[in-house]
Amino acid sequence: MDVDKVFKALADSTRRRLLDSLRAQGGQTLGELCASLDMTRQAVSQHLGRLEDANLVATTRRGREKLHYLNPVPIHEIHARWIEKFERQHLDALRELKRSAEGERHGKA
Amino acid sequence: MEKPEFVYVTYISSSPEKVWKALIDAEMTTKYWQHLNVSDWKPGSRWEHRSADKDATLRLVGKIVESSPPRRLVLTWAFPADEKREEKHSRVTFVIEEVSGVVRLTVTHDRLEPGSEMLRGITDGWPKVLSSLKSLLEVGRPLPKLW
Numbered sequence: 001m002d003v004d005k006v007f008k009a010l011a012d013s014t015r016r017r018l019l020d021s022l023r024a025q026g027g028q029t030l031g032e033l034c035a036s037l038d039m040t041r042q043a044v045s046q047h048l049g050r051l052e053d054a055n056l057v058a059t060t061r062r063g064r065e066k067l068h069y070l071n072p073v074p075i076h077e078i079h080a081r082w083i084e085k086f087e088r089q090h091l092d093a094l095r096e097l098k099r100s101a102e103g104e105r106h107g108k109a
Numbered sequence: 110m111e112k113p114e115f116v117y118v119t120y121i122s123s124s125p126e127k128v129w130k131a132l133i134d135a136e137m138t139t140k141y142w143q144h145l146n147v148s149d150w151k152p153g154s155r156w157e158h159r160s161a162d163k164d165a166t167l168r169l170v171g172k173i174v175e176s177s178p179p180r181r182l183v184l185t186w187a188f189p190a191d192e193k194r195e196e197k198h199s200r201v202t203f204v205i206e207e208v209s210g211v212v213r214l215t216v217t218h219d220r221l222e223p224g225s226e227m228l229r230g231i232t233d234g235w236p237k238v239l240s241s242l243k244s245l246l247e248v249g250r251p252l253p254k255l256w
Contacts, residue, residue, distance in 0.1 A: 026113075026114060026115060026116075027112045027113065027114075055118055055119075055120065058116040058117065058118040058215065059116070060113060060116050060215075060217065062112060067112060067113075067116075069113075069115065069116040071116065071117055071118050072117075072236045073117055073118065073119045073235075073236050073239050073240060075236075076236035076237060076239075076240045077240045077243070080240055080244075080252050
């Protein structure tokens with residue numbers, strides 16, 4: 001895995017929105033992603049290319065359609081590199097605390 | 110054609126034969142999955158997924174749908190309680206390809222019931238299993254305790 005590519009791909013809010021959309025609904029076509037993000041085909045296609053190149057998006061073909069999926073494996077590798085298993089429950093507790101303290105304002109950045 | 114629920118991809122610096130062996134060999138799967146995959150891996154045969162502790166609890170069962178070493182393996186995938194209810198079986202396809210000198214392993218999991226325990230389990234499970242497999246084959250060391 002090329003870690004630089006993963007971080008560069010993630011360092012863009014549009015690409016993170018694309019991943020959010022694929023997490024909510026896997027298997028979307030380019031057309032569906034354009035519609036849900038209200039962006040042009042060309043822009044979405046370029047961003048998807050970067051995400052695919054970083055292996056954050058996996059694709060499969062169904063007839064003539066190309067379906068896109070969030071591929072969390074590289075993110076898991078980053079997670080495994082720096083986060084020990086025993087730390088996970090503390091981190092989950094902190095995340096819950098942050099979420100409840102921030103209430104509705106907790107958003108995606 | 111139906112739409113798969115999940116497609117996972119990992120690139121592994123290894124050979125297709127080694128990746129194939131890692132999927133079907135009980136000793137190898139114990140190392141990185143902490144479970145044993147047991148079968149003769151012939152089409153129509155049963156396969157079992159058992160915990161790698163002294164109880165060897167049966168966790169998953171299914172049938173081998175297709176087996177073309179070292180390129181393509183298709184299994185059905187179910188909880189033991191659902192073994193006789195084929196409508197409850199999901200399906201897993203492993204595709205092993207060589208891409209610019211490394212192996213691309215694609216795992217597709219489909220026919221999952223929406224909102225099911227199986228769906229929740231595999232969403233958490235596959236990224237862990239694949240990262241651990243990659244680590245074992247590349248560095249000789251799996252990820253510590255997955256479950």
